[in-house]
Structures are given as C-alpha cells and as structure tokens.
Amino acid sequence: MRLERVGRRYGPRGPWVLREVGLDLPASAFVRVVGTNGTGKSTLLRLVAGIDAPSEGRLTGRPPRTAYVPERFPAALPFTATDYLVHLGRVQGLGRAAAKAGAAEWLERFGAGEHARTALSELSKGTSQKVAVAQALIADPDLLVLDEAWTGLDTAARTALDRAVRERVAAGGTVVFVDHDPRRLAGEADAVYEVEAGRVRAVAEERAVAEEREAPPGPRVRITASGGKPLPEGLPGAPATEPPGPDDPTRALVLTVDAAHSDALLAALLAASWHIHHLGTEEGVRV
Numbered sequence: 001m002r003l004e005r006v007g008r009r010y011g012p013r014g015p016w017v018l019r020e021v022g023l024d025l026p027a028s029a030f031v032r033v034v035g036t037n038g039t040g041k042s043t044l045l046r047l048v049a050g051i052d053a054p055s056e057g058r059l060t061g062r063p064p065r066t067a068y069v070p071e072r073f074p075a076a077l078p079f080t081a082t083d084y085l086v087h088l089g090r091v092q093g094l095g096r097a098a099a100k101a102g103a104a105e106w107l108e109r110f111g112a113g114e115h116a117r118t119a120l121s122e123l124s125k126g127t128s129q130k131v132a133v134a135q136a137l138i139a140d141p142d143l144l145v146l147d148e149a150w151t152g153l154d155t156a157a158r159t160a161l162d163r164a165v166r167e168r169v170a171a172g173g174t175v176v177f178v179d180h181d182p183r184r185l186a187g188e189a190d191a192v193y194e195v196e197a198g199r200v201r202a203v204a205e206e207r208a209v210a211e212e213r214e215a216p217p218g219p220r221v222r223i224t225a226s227g228g229k230p231l232p233e234g235l236p237g238a239p240a241t242e243p244p245g246p247d248d249p250t251r252a253l254v255l256t257v258d259a260a261h262s263d264a265l266l267a268a269l270l271a272a273s274w275h276i277h278h279l280g281t282e283e284g285v286r287v
Helices: 041-049 081-091 096-109 125-137 155-170 205-214 259-271
Strands: 002-009 016-024 029-034 056-060 066-069 143-147 174-178 191-196 199-203 220-226 240-242 253-258 275-281
Touching: 002 041, 016 041, 016 199, 029 041, 029 155, 041 066, 041 143, 041 174, 041 191, 066 125, 081 096, 081 125, 096 125, 125 143, 125 155, 125 259, 143 155, 155 174, 220 259, 253 259, 259 275
Parallel strands: 029 174, 029 191, 066 143, 143 174
Antiparallel strands: 002 016, 002 056, 191 199, 220 253, 220 275, 240 253
C-alpha cells in the first residue's frame, strides 16, 4: 500500500492536520507510528484504514480485507457481543458458520467468552475493548490498523493481542499501530514513522522509543471515588489506585491517571455507578 502526497484537513477552510505524507506499507510488515498527542497520529491511521478520505493526494493498494480498532469503541450498539462479531464477520466476507466459530474463538482468546450473549451496552470498558479487537481479527485481515487498541485491556488480553498481531504479520499481513506505551512490542517493528507538525517521517525505532521514554510526563489527574460494586476491570489509562484511609467513612479510592485518559476514566466510573467525590491534579488543583 502506498500514500502519495497525502494531506488531510477537516472542512474546506480548516487547518491541515497532515500534509505531503508519502510512505509505503509493504506486505508482511509491522509498522509503528509515534508522536506526541495532537500531532495527527489517529488521523493518519484513519486514512490508512480507509475510514477517512484524503483531502489531497492519493492512497493505492489498500488490501480489500482491512480491519480497524478505533481509540474509542462505540459500545452502545443494539447487539450482543456474539451477534456483533458475527455481523462484522459477515460484512468482511465470512459465511455465517465461520463467523460464529470465529466469534467464539476470539472471545475465548481474549478472556471474554462468558460475555458472548451479553448486550454491548452492558459490557464493562475492558470487555468492550476485547470485543473491539476481536471484530478486527475475526476475518484474518491483510491490513490491521490499531489505534491505542491495548488501552483498557487486562494483562492477559494485552498478551493475547501481542500474540495475535505477530500471527497476522507471520501470515503475510501488515499491522500498523499506535500505543502510548513505548515498551509495547519494542524492537519488533519493521518500520517506525513519526508524526510531527503535520508531517510524517521514517525514524529509527531505538531513537523513537528512547524519546518517548525520556519525554517529560504529562499532567496527572487524581479522582476520588467510591462505589458499592468492585472497581471495573480494564479502566482507561490503567490508573494507579490508593486504598481508602482507615478513618474515611466514604471508603473512597483515589485513582491517578494521565490527563489524556481522565475523561474516559470518569465516564467508566460513572457508568459503573461509582460516586465521584473530588477531581484534581497531583498538585492539588481542583478541576
């Protein structure tokens, strides 16, 4: 697949998010995309996956069987987990029997088999993310595009996804991914592209990973919350938790997370009927 002088902006007079992008994505390759927040990484992945069309330039050679995992999965859909996976499998060309078998296999591989008949709207954030990655893998795509797909997964599911993307490349597919953790599959990429100021350039993986590790940490948000139910699994941003103090009558936990994940974490806690007592920065500023 090739991108030739590709640019993207939103609206005829909007600012350019990406400009003059040129890159080749060969078959049987593992491609990492890096860059700071807001530089256009997600826009690049949406163009590669065919979710967005370029405002200028052209893309050629996209495989007919392409799958995409967005940063945020639209879980409020009128399907059970199995029905949704079967539907997506059918859309991607599988027969009904093969789609049902694939749905069962991938839900089990990601540790979500017990939720096969659960409505998507009733799934936790972590289990919804397992369905999101399962739908992308069910039809053995030739091009797999992952935008922060590991976020929200538990440790076992992250390991299962690591294994699945390696299998796709070994089978001749191309995997393009973004992940906030520079240690994710470090040293395994065939190519690394950095997005900066609307431009995309090839970089050495060792330098890109080192720069991400050495980058100053972003702001952190502390959320004090309590709930009558266990803490939901696979919370966005993998927050650090502090147990309640012995004299705290609310039995509230303090969860600390990168600011970029704070909105999603709040939504997950509220959806699980947790009560939010306080929201502030690590410096103590109430927000």
